[in-house]
Amino acid sequence: DRERPWWHRSTVYQVYPRSFADSDGDGIGDIAGITQRLDHLADLGVDVIWLSPAYRSPQDDNGYDISDYQDIDPLFGDLAAMDTLIAEAAARDIGIVMDLVVNHTSDEHPWFVESRSSRDNPKRDWYWWRDPVAGYDGHEPGEGPSGAEPTNWGSFFSGSTWAWDEATQQYYLHLFSRKQPDLNWENPEVRRAVHAMMRWWLERGVAGFRMDVINLISKRVDAAGALTDGPARPDGWGDGSPQYVDGPRMHEFLAEMHREVFDAFPGTYLTVGETPGVTVKEARRYTAPERREVDMVFQFEHVGLDHGPLGKFDPKPLHLPDLKRNFARWQKGLAKVGGWNSLYWNNHDQPRVLSRWGDDSAEHRVASAKTLGTVLHLHRGTPYVYQGEEIGMPNAGFTSLDSYRDLESLNFVADAARMGMTDDALIAGLAATSRDNARTPVAWDSSPNAGFTTGTPWIGLTPGWESVNVAAQAGDPGSVLAHYRRLVALRKGRAGREGLVADIVIDGDFELLAPDHERLWAFVRTLPVAEGDADADGGAGEVAGRSVLLVANLSSQPLDVDLAAELGEGLAGRVRAAFAARDEDDATVGPVVVASHAVAGV
Numbered sequence: 001d002r003e004r005p006w007w008h009r010s011t012v013y014q015v016y017p018r019s020f021a022d023s024d025g026d027g028i029g030d031i032a033g034i035t036q037r038l039d040h041l042a043d044l045g046v047d048v049i050w051l052s053p054a055y056r057s058p059q060d061d062n063g064y065d066i067s068d069y070q071d072i073d074p075l076f077g078d079l080a081a082m083d084t085l086i087a088e089a090a091a092r093d094i095g096i097v098m099d100l101v102v103n104h105t106s107d108e109h110p111w112f113v114e115s116r117s118s119r120d121n122p123k124r125d126w127y128w129w130r131d132p133v134a135g136y137d138g139h140e141p142g143e144g145p146s147g148a149e150p151t152n153w154g155s156f157f158s159g160s161t162w163a164w165d166e167a168t169q170q171y172y173l174h175l176f177s178r179k180q181p182d183l184n185w186e187n188p189e190v191r192r193a194v195h196a197m198m199r200w201w202l203e204r205g206v207a208g209f210r211m212d213v214i215n216l217i218s219k220r221v222d223a224a225g226a227l228t229d230g231p232a233r234p235d236g237w238g239d240g241s242p243q244y245v246d247g248p249r250m251h252e253f254l255a256e257m258h259r260e261v262f263d264a265f266p267g268t269y270l271t272v273g274e275t276p277g278v279t280v281k282e283a284r285r286y287t288a289p290e291r292r293e294v295d296m297v298f299q300f301e302h303v304g305l306d307h308g309p310l311g312k313f314d315p316k317p318l319h320l321p322d323l324k325r326n327f328a329r330w331q332k333g334l335a336k337v338g339g340w341n342s343l344y345w346n347n348h349d350q351p352r353v354l355s356r357w358g359d360d361s362a363e364h365r366v367a368s369a370k371t372l373g374t375v376l377h378l379h380r381g382t383p384y385v386y387q388g389e390e391i392g393m394p395n396a397g398f399t400s401l402d403s404y405r406d407l408e409s410l411n412f413v414a415d416a417a418r419m420g421m422t423d424d425a426l427i428a429g430l431a432a433t434s435r436d437n438a439r440t441p442v443a444w445d446s447s448p449n450a451g452f453t454t455g456t457p458w459i460g461l462t463p464g465w466e467s468v469n470v471a472a473q474a475g476d477p478g479s480v481l482a483h484y485r486r487l488v489a490l491r492k493g494r495a496g497r498e499g500l501v502a503d504i505v506i507d508g509d510f511e512l513l514a515p516d517h518e519r520l521w522a523f524v525r526t527l528p529v530a531e532g533d534a535d536a537d538g539g540a541g542e543v544a545g546r547s548v549l550l551v552a553n554l555s556s557q558p559l560d561v562d563l564a565a566e567l568g569e570g571l572a573g574r575v576r577a578a579f580a581a582r583d584e585d586d587a588t589v590g591p592v593v594v595a596s597h598a599v600a601g602v
């Protein structure tokens with residue numbers, strides 16, 4: 001397999017444990033539930049599970065607030081259940097990638113409990129403690145800035161990033177909720193403790209780490225050692241991100257982690273840096289292989305393209321050319337240095353793409369899910385499938401406030417009024433973009449509670465589960481599930497035509513076609529050939545026989561395209577030939593898939 005890292009052939013499947021499968025009837029998914037459902041993932045063909053946090057946690061942010069990194073929360077099981085999951089997954093050639101949440105801990109983690117116990121505790125400096133600017137006046141962050149906070153920064157989850165500690169009369173920093181205090185990575189003891197914990201998990205047999213908001217761990221301090229204010233945000237707080245996104249010591253910290261953790265073990269582990277706000281330029285530095293920082297970034301530019309003036313809860317329609325160009329820019333930008341990207345539409349923080357940018361109506365749901373999947377998987381990078389995506393689950397779209405569970409959504413409710421949002425706009429915003437849209441139980445079958453639990457699920461089910469579920473699609477070659485199987489298989493081919501397709505999909509150069517078209521998404525992936533080796537050139541830099549052409553209609557209406565004008569005569573001829581050769585029964589062209597709306601042919 002040439003010099004290729006194993007994960008270039010992989011598709012990652014994300015499991016959000018609380019909502020995947022419940023084995024004990026308490027209404028909350030658990031580790032044993034995942035083990036019981038592993039054959040579904042093996043059938044899909046994925047070889048990596050990214051497991052969202054299942055560690056011991058007060059569950060303020062559904063486990064992204066960890067109080068013991070080396071234990072499993074009783075809600076989800078115990079370490080023995082985790083060992084069983086690792087072993088059973090390995091038996092199916094599936095590796096488990098852990099979610100590494102080390103920008104912050106829970107405020108109930110013993111490190112923080114010690115740190116807050118007194119100003120001279122040895123762990124005081126493990127977190128960011130600061131004096132008030134003026135005397136603290138009893139002001140709660142929900143009331144807006146008091147002026148006493150060390151900076152004006154607003155948190156990701158509403159309110160100030162600073163919480164007041166009455167006992168020691170200082171503020172501590174929390175970029176996320178007040179139960180998620182930020183660790184101070186400047187302190188080498190913190191870094192050593194994190195490295196030791198990571199090695200402990202590698203010894204247990206995990207396949208790597210997805211590193212939560214890892215590019216926020218290095219904070220920028222001024223010459224006097226102070227954190228500084230940022231420009232105003234619509235909610236009245238300051239935007240501190242220039243002070244903590246891709247901070248000054250980021251690359252040093254990641255290179256050190258690589259040396260201290262991964263170099264200590266034989267084999268190659270998958271490292272994914274979740275990097276909100278990262279630029280292409282920084283992402284090149286994170287992922288250029290010779291720098292040995294992380295294998296790939298997981299970035300957010302494309303999923304921010306429909307955020308409106310008041311942010312994510314105030315969405316605006318997507319302009320397709322913006323999305324296509326955004327993908328193209330990342331494709332070219334990272335390829336230049338051999339860097340690598342994660343390809344995703346969905347995760348536990350995003351609304352479901354089928355409802356967001358696709359068409360979840362009964363008429364178009366299947367075609368739309370297949371089209372979106374095809375477009376994504378034919379880009380260069382490692383594709384991610386978020387649980388339920390493989391069956392075309394839509395948004396939950398709850399229209400009543402008491403259906404929501406996520407703290408980000410609940411905290412926003414108070415902000416909305418202050419920003420002058422009407423109740424109708426608030427409910428519409430939540431229904432369209434709340435993180436809870438993707439956090440409802442996976443629909444396994446049409447039995448009560450979709451086969452997810454025998455108890456009462458912790459959050460409502462996504463409407464339509466009676467027909468949109470795994471059992472209904474098993475064995476149906478026309479299903480979204482069958483289509484996703486083919487997409488995952490695309491990267492696995494080793495010989496002949498299938499091997500060629502895999503090589504093209506993994507390594508091919510990327511060229512966006514018809515960039516301004518508002519409904520058509522078309523691109524060509526071409527394997528670079530040695531000088532003098534090129535035979536036919538079909539235009540747009542593609543070489544016949546060594547390229548994959550994708551042509552997709554991203555709208556819900558039939559699309560009439562002047563192919564020659566949009567793609568050039570050479571490629572237009574290939575599209576016509578592909579349609580002519582299309583077998584309506586199994587809907588394939590050559591080894592590659594034709595969704596009703598998307599064509600991909602060699």
Ligand code: ISL
Nearest residue numbers: 061064101156176212213276312349408
């Ligand atoms: O969810 C978001 C916006 O709706 C993002 O800003 C998100 O907070 C950001 O991508 C970081 O996400 C990660 O860290 C958070 C956690 O709440 C998310 O679930 C996790 O994916 C804090 O640990």
